[in-house]
C-alpha cells in the first residue's frame with residue numbers, strides 16, 4: 001500500500017519551485033497543470049523531471065481544458081489530439097506517469113458516435129506514444145458535467161476498449177449523481193481495472209442539475225474520511241490529487257485524516 005497526496009498545480013508560481021514546496025510540505029505528489037495552454041518547454045520539462053526524481057516527488061500532468069476529441073470540426077479534433085500529444089511528450093520528460101484530460105463533449109452529436117470518435121483518437125494517440133517511446137499513459141478523466149463524455153460507465157468502456165488508463169474523480173461522480181456517492185461500489189468496479197495503482201482527484205464540490213458547479217474547500221461534501229477508511233481497508237496504491245480552491249492545504253487535511261486513521265507516510 002502506498003498513498004500519495006498532493007495538489008493540482010504548483011503551490012507556488014513555478015512548477016520547478018513547486019516540486020520543492022511539495023516536498024517541504026511533506027506531500028508526495030503534484031499534478032502539473034497545462035490547463036490554460038502548454039507553455040513549458042521540453043528543456044524545462046527535463047529539468048523539472050530530474051528534480052522531482054531526485055526529491056522523490058511523483059508527478060502527473062493535466063492537459064489543456066480547451067480540447068474536444070469529438071468536435072464537429074475535424075480540424076478541432078486534430079488540434080485536440082496535438083494538445084494531448086504535446087502534453088504527453090512533456091509528461092515523458094517530466095516523468096509524469098498519467099496524462100489526464102477531459103476527452104470530449106457531446107454537443108448535438110449522437111452519443112455513440114462521440115464515443116467511437118473519441119475511442120479511435122485515443123487508440124491513434126496511444127500508437128503515436130508507443131512509436132515515440134514516451135513512457136506515459138493516457139488518462140481520460142471522469143468528468144463532472146453531463147454534457148461531457150466521462151461518466152463512470154463511459155470511462156470504464158473506454159478503458160476496456162482501448163487499454164488506456166483513466167483518472168477517477170470522486171467530486172465529479174458526486175456532482176453527476178446529484179450528491180450521491182458510494183465509495184465501496186465505485187472501488188469494487190474500478191479496482192479490477194487498476195490493480196496496481198489508482199490515480200484520482202478529490203475535492204469537495206457543489207452542483208446543479210447539469211452536474212458540477214464549483215470545487216469547494218474540504219469541509220463540505222462529499223466526505224473524505226469514509227473514502228480514506230475504504231482505501232486503507234483495501235490497502236490501495238493510490239494517488240489523490242486535491243483540486244480544491246486551496247489545493248495543497250486540503251492535501252494536508254487529507255494527510256491528517258489518514259494519519260488519524262493510523263496510516264504513516266514515509
Ligand SMILES: [Zn+2]
Nearest residue numbers: 062101102141
Ligand atoms: Zn480534470
